[in-house]
Amino acid sequence: MEKAYDPKSIEQNLYKTWEENDYFSPKGGDNSYCIMIPPPNVTGSLHMGHAFQHTIMDALTRYHRMKGDNTLWQPGSDHAGIATQMVVERLLDKEGKSRHDLGRDAFIDKVWEWKEHSGGTITRQMRRLGDSCDWSREAFTMDDDLSNAVLEVFVRLYEEGLIYRGQRLVNWDPKLLTAVSDLEVESHEENGHLWHLKYPLSDGSGHLVVATTRPETMLGDTAVAVHPDDERYQHLIGKTIKLPLTDREIPIIADDYVEKDFGSGCVKITPAHDFNDYEMGQRHNLEMINILTPTAHISDAAPEAYRGLDRYEARKKIVEDFEQLGLLEKIEPHKLKVPRGDRSGVVIEPYLTDQWYVKIAPLAEPALKAVKDGDIKFVPENWSNTYYHWMENIQDWCISRQLWWGHQIPAWYDNEGNVYVGRSEEEVRQKHNLGDAELRRDEDVLDTWFSSALWPFATLGWPEETPELETFLPTSVLVTGFDIIFFWVARMIMMGLKFTGKVPFKEIYITGLIRDEHGQKMSKSKGNVLDPIDIIDGIDIDSLVDKRTTGMMNPKDAEKIAKRTRKEFPEGIAPYGTDAMRFTFCAMASTSRDINFDLNRVEGYRNFCNKIWNAARYVLMNAEDQDTGIKGGDMTLSVADRWITSELQKTITEFEKAVANYRFDLASNALYEFTWNTYCDWYLELSKPILYGDEYSDAEKRGTRHTLVSVLETLMRLLHPFMPFITEEIWQRVAPLTGIDTTEHSSIMLQAFPVSETDLIDDKAEQDIEWLKTIIVGVRNIRGEMNIAPGKPLNVLFRNGSEQDKSRLASYRTFLSKLAKLESIEWLEAGQEAPMSATALAGKMEILIPMAGLIDVEQEMARLGKEKEKLEKEQQRISGKLSNKNFTDKAPEAVVNKEKEKLEEVESTLNKVAEQIKQLESL
RNA sequence: GGGUGGUUAGCUCAGUUGGGAGAGCAUCGCCCUUACAAGGCGAGGGUCACUGGUUCGAGCCCAGUACCACCCA
Numbered sequence: 001m002e003k004a005y006d007p008k009s010i011e012q013n014l015y016k017t018w019e020e021n022d023y024f025s026p027k028g029g030d031n032s033y034c035i036m037i038p039p040p041n042v043t044g045s046l047h048m049g050h051a052f053q054h055t056i057m058d059a060l061t062r063y064h065r066m067k068g069d070n071t072l073w074q075p076g077s078d079h080a081g082i083a084t085q086m087v088v089e090r091l092l093d094k095e096g097k098s099r100h101d102l103g104r105d106a107f108i109d110k111v112w113e114w115k116e117h118s119g120g121t122i123t124r125q126m127r128r129l130g131d132s133c134d135w136s137r138e139a140f141t142m143d144d145d146l147s148n149a150v151l152e153v154f155v156r157l158y159e160e161g162l163i164y165r166g167q168r169l170v171n172w173d174p175k176l177l178t179a180v181s182d183l184e185v186e187s188h189e190e191n192g193h194l195w196h197l198k199y200p201l202s203d204g205s206g207h208l209v210v211a212t213t214r215p216e217t218m219l220g221d222t223a224v225a226v227h228p229d230d231e232r233y234q235h236l237i238g239k240t241i242k243l244p245l246t247d248r249e250i251p252i253i254a255d256d257y258v259e260k261d262f263g264s265g266c267v268k269i270t271p272a273h274d275f276n277d278y279e280m281g282q283r284h285n286l287e288m289i290n291i292l293t294p295t296a297h298i299s300d301a302a303p304e305a306y307r308g309l310d311r312y313e314a315r316k317k318i319v320e321d322f323e324q325l326g327l328l329e330k331i332e333p334h335k336l337k338v339p340r341g342d343r344s345g346v347v348i349e350p351y352l353t354d355q356w357y358v359k360i361a362p363l364a365e366p367a368l369k370a371v372k373d374g375d376i377k378f379v380p381e382n383w384s385n386t387y388y389h390w391m392e393n394i395q396d397w398c399i400s401r402q403l404w405w406g407h408q409i410p411a412w413y414d415n416e417g418n419v420y421v422g423r424s425e426e427e428v429r430q431k432h433n434l435g436d437a438e439l440r441r442d443e444d445v446l447d448t449w450f451s452s453a454l455w456p457f458a459t460l461g462w463p464e465e466t467p468e469l470e471t472f473l474p475t476s477v478l479v480t481g482f483d484i485i486f487f488w489v490a491r492m493i494m495m496g497l498k499f500t501g502k503v504p505f506k507e508i509y510i511t512g513l514i515r516d517e518h519g520q521k522m523s524k525s526k527g528n529v530l531d532p533i534d535i536i537d538g539i540d541i542d543s544l545v546d547k548r549t550t551g552m553m554n555p556k557d558a559e560k561i562a563k564r565t566r567k568e569f570p571e572g573i574a575p576y577g578t579d580a581m582r583f584t585f586c587a588m589a590s591t592s593r594d595i596n597f598d599l600n601r602v603e604g605y606r607n608f609c610n611k612i613w614n615a616a617r618y619v620l621m622n623a624e625d626q627d628t629g630i631k632g633g634d635m636t637l638s639v640a641d642r643w644i645t646s647e648l649q650k651t652i653t654e655f656e657k658a659v660a661n662y663r664f665d666l667a668s669n670a671l672y673e674f675t676w677n678t679y680c681d682w683y684l685e686l687s688k689p690i691l692y693g694d695e696y697s698d699a700e701k702r703g704t705r706h707t708l709v710s711v712l713e714t715l716m717r718l719l720h721p722f723m724p725f726i727t728e729e730i731w732q733r734v735a736p737l738t739g740i741d742t743t744e745h746s747s748i749m750l751q752a753f754p755v756s757e758t759d760l761i762d763d764k765a766e767q768d769i770e771w772l773k774t775i776i777v778g779v780r781n782i783r784g785e786m787n788i789a790p791g792k793p794l795n796v797l798f799r800n801g802s803e804q805d806k807s808r809l810a811s812y813r814t815f816l817s818k819l820a821k822l823e824s825i826e827w828l829e830a831g832q833e834a835p836m837s838a839t840a841l842a843g844k845m846e847i848l849i850p851m852a853g854l855i856d857v858e859q860e861m862a863r864l865g866k867e868k869e870k871l872e873k874e875q876q877r878i879s880g881k882l883s884n885k886n887f888t889d890k891a892p893e894a895v896v897n898k899e900k901e902k903l904e905e906v907e908s909t910l911n912k913v914a915e916q917i918k919q920l921e922s923l
Numbered sequence: 924g925g926g927u928g929g930u931u932a933g934c935u936c937a938g939u940u941g942g943g944a945g946a947g948c949a950u951c952g953c954c955c956u957u958a959c960a961a962g963g964c965g966a967g968g969g970u971c972a973c974u975g976g977u978u979c980g981a982g983c984c985c986a987g988u989a990c991c992a993c994c995c996a
Contacts, residue, residue, distance in 0.1 A: 001958095003958090003959080004959080004961070005959095005961080187996095337996090382927075382928085383927095385926085385927080386926085386927070386994075386995095389926075389994095389995080390994095390995085393995090393996095482993090482994085483994095513993090519991090519992080587936095587947090588935085588936080590936075590937070594928090594929095594992080594993085595935095595936095596935060596936085597935095598934080598935050598936095598948085600934085600935075600947085600948050600949085601935070601936095601947070601948075603948085603961080604947055604948060604961095605947095606961070607959095607961045607962085608961095609961090610959065610961050610962090611958090611959065611961085611962085613958085613959080614958040614959035614961095614962085615958065615959080616958080617958045617959075618958030618959080619958080620958090621958070622958090661939090665936085665937070666937080669937075669946075669947095672946090672947090673946085680958085680959085681963090684958075688957095692957090777964095777965095780964055780965065781964090781965065781966095782965095783953085783964075783965075784952080784953070784964060784965030784966070785952095785965070785966075787952075787953055788953085789953070789954065790953070790954055790956065790963075790964055790965095791954075791956055821956085874943080877943085878943085881942095881979085881980080884979065884980090885979085886978095886979035886980085887979040887980070888979080889979070890978085890979045890980090891942075891979055891980070892942090895942055895980095898942080898943090899942085899943090902943075
């Protein structure tokens with residue numbers, strides 16, 4: 001084995017072997033376990049959030065596979081309508097073409113071509129992460145099977161009246177020229193203005209003042225509203241306004257939606273361009289005037305002077321015209337929430353169009369109930385409240401998009417404008433006896449999330465009744481971020497219940513978001529993005545800077561980012577390997593809080609990998625080609641052997657408990673702690689005296705070799721779900737030494753997960769080792785504090801030992817001598833004069849290190865002084881507690897007794913320390 | 924405006940029936956000891972945001988305040 005762990009040399013080969021041997025497909029027993037991947041966009045590459053979630057999913061998948069479950073991790077990707085279409089359009093743009101130059105069919109061919117060409121990025125990355133998903137089942141939302149499921153769902157919902165077409169206000173993206181759903185709109189506060197406009201009354205008796213953040217919409221005003229109880233305007237209700245810049249007269253109406261205290265208390269109403277005004281327009285039967293074109297220019301419905309102007313040019317001109325007419329009262333700076341398209345970034349316009357909608361209330365009700373009844377459980381639980389709140393206020397879902405890339409809506413129109421919905425044109429003609437009448441298919445496609453909503457059952461073969469559907473639905477757990485609970489999770493639940501009668505998954509594990517080490521969101525524009533692959537393979541600083549700064553809109557930002565990046569990573573990023581990164585994610589995955597990703601943590605866990613690697617080296621050096629007991633022969637287990645085996649059982653139990661609660665952080669800690677602080681720091685050291693010492697028998701050496709390899713072999717299986725590569729590599733070498741035939745059992749990933757055996761728990765061994773550790777640590781402490789070289793052999797004296805201490809020393813003298821580097825250990829009889837010594841305590845027993853030529857008196861005084869101070873504080877605290885009658889009366893007896901014992905112990909220790917100090921002082 | 928989460932060591936974070944404040948990294952000291960210097964051994968470092976309450980006892984429970992983050996209107 002190489003002296004240092006080198007992930008590069010092992011990872012990719014191992015993955016290839018696993019995949020070629022078809023280890024990823026389900027082949028377990030009766031219990032099925034299934035995770036559906038949240039399908040990433042084909043456009044994209046995996047970011048840190050994916051890497052995090054994939055680590056969790058893969059850990060769960062590997063864990064359950066090893067437990068013998070029939071385990072499927074279903075992979076696939078999403079066609080991501082808008083995002084993908086934008087990417088391809090941008091490519092066309094570089095050739096100076098638009099999609100319209102190509103035409104719909106040619107454009108779609110182009111998208112497919114692009115997908116074939118560059119859609120493999122994600123699956124390649126997933127392989128690098130070690131994702132053990134069943135690639136033979138890889139799905140894509142635009143595949144024939146899934147497209148059929150989409151058709152089927154659309155038609156059935158339509159036939160039930162749950163899909164309808166209607167003219168309403170939608171969120172219109174004037175750049176992408178499509179409707180988008182509420183969820184695709186992001187509103188953020190921006191600085192704007194509030195324009196106060198004077199609207200003259202028709203009878204010439206004065207004017208009202210209305211305030212607006214969008215003056216251009218006044219061209220579409222069809223009323224002015226006041227609050228019905230507002231005394232100031234009572235007499236005006238029912239009168240009319242002469243709308244400036246137009247020749248229209250509009251009514252003054254009363255509606256209690258109006259806030260009396262905001263602005264003048266008068267509100268201009270533009271039903272065709274504002275959601276609230278739309279509602280009010282419905283209530284009051286107001287005319288709707290659509291003054292915008294799809295590209296947000298002023299339409300022909302407006303006075304000629306403004307037609308064809310861009311919305312912001314029109315705004316400017318209208319304000320100027322008001323001013324000229326003396327009708328501009330004032331302009332105030334104003335902060336407002338500006339809605340922007342999450343893809344295009346342009347300001348969204350509420351816009352009146354024909355769109356398709358899903359009537360959501362009938363679907364939402366059972367979906368709400370499923371969570372309330374506990375058929376679906378959120379982890380952590382508090383996300384269910386967010387879910388309830390959303391589901392109880394859910395609006396109908398606009399599902400049509402004016403795009404080309406996606407599932408085209410299966411609706412046809414005849415020349416009279418009738419609409420027919422069916423699985424195909426043929427079916428429609430037949431069903432409605434249309435003969436060969438001219439039919440035109442609806443050009444729109446469905447919202448990407450429509451097909452995503454069917455993902456859990458469509459990938460398993462629905463609408464066919466497949467065995468997979470029977471076996472894996474409901475799936476076990478969905479692992480995802482809270483940002484798509486509404487986009488995706490809720491819709492899967494609704495559709496799943498509707499079409500399969502089953503919940504799509506039993507649990508939803510909500511992960512936190514990955515942020516940078518300062519808690520900033522990772523984004524291209526901030527230049528703080530980390531690519532998981534760069535953490536695995538490493539990257540030099542120049543390449544990293546290039547990566548972060550290419551394609552920046554603003555060259556100034558690029559400069560800033562380059563500078564910051566160079567400062568933060570002067571040497572670039574070291575290659576940490578997949579396992580180190582995965583373990584980092586696991587270790588940081590506490591209860592769905594956001595995670596500030598710190599590369600220092602990765603480095604720490606890379607070191608952990610190296611520790612494991614070297615522990616394995618040590619074990620192999622001492623066990624390979626040697627007698628590990630698999631061929632029989634007497635075997636005697638030492639106290640250390642029994643102890644480490646006992647500790648291992650406890651670690652397994654702890655791990656199981658943590659994973660059952662999705663506490664991967666606690667699980668990782670248990671593994672880390674056992675591996676490093678227990679197995680490496682103590683057990684491997686304890687094994688050395690036995691293996692290297694002449695005083696131990698063959699049976700004892702055999703027992704220790706056996707324990708070394710069997711604990712390591714078990715530990716590899718325990719670690720495997722989190723660190724698949726290094727554990728496989730080591731297991732392949734260690735397993736044969738435990739008698740496992742690796743030609744038959746070819747991979748750790750198909751081995752059984754360790755089971756904790758309670759009869760291997762050994763309290764006596766644990767106490768004995770505890771005793772050993774106390775003494776060794778005591779001696780080391782003196783060495784450390786006194787600056788005595790670790791290698792310098794010491795003579796020690798024990799005093800005031802009990803019978804147990806004496807028998808322990810008799811049994812474990814070699815361990816003590818070797819681990820504490822002692823030359824001699826001798827008993828001092830009670831009352832026997834001790835030489836001047838530094839002391840430590842193991843219970844009541846004193847450990848004395850004679851100081852002649854070794855120890856500085858003042859230093860030892862200082863050390864003991866510190867010790868004394870600590871003990872006195874503790875003594876004070878406890879005795880204070882115990883002298884409080886309230887405490888002794890009211891606290892449970894067990895607690896009080898515990899405190900009493902503690903006090904006794906502290907006081908006896910304190911006495912001994914004080915005695916030592918006195919002795920030193922007397923010199 | 925409504926809601927959710929957070930505030931613990933210099934940094935990143937654990938702390939699950941309320942009963943001795945923890946880890947990793949960073950810092951300091953000693954050591955290249957025959958698995959590992961990506962290491963070993965030891966040490967220092969915290970009014971657990973603030974105020975009040977419940978309790979014999981609060982990092983933990985309750986009320987309020989401040990600040991931060993996110994979601995919704």
